Amino acid sequence: MQQSLQQAVELALHDDWDGAHEIAQASNEVTAHWIHAVLHKIEGDEWNSRYWYRRTPHEYEEYADPKAELRAIAATLQGGE
Template structure:
């Protein structure tokens, strides 16, 4: 699978397709999916749910802008 599904979810979100991004990522059981799931719920304004997914991802709660977080995750996935 590589990172393609994760990058696709982020690209869908960037193109205004939050629901499609969430649908793609929500049932994947791994930490990378949980990280993107956290970001998506943070973007949605559901901080409690976002914090749950950050914990599942083993990632700290991001405190910068949503745009900065998107770039951070996308960049990490391209490493």
């Protein structure tokens, strides 16, 4: 599962919202919910984004830049955080 979540982050970083969303939506892991939250933040769907953040230990306001947040998720997935 970690590998597919890393792929979702890479897709999102390369602006493939749909591909990343499909992977994140298929998982019930907390990190997938975090990715899902960021994707909806990027999309501008704040209500839905906040819904997914509530399923994680993270906050909507924690990162101003979604790309920086995606890089933080990637580091977490790689054991760097």
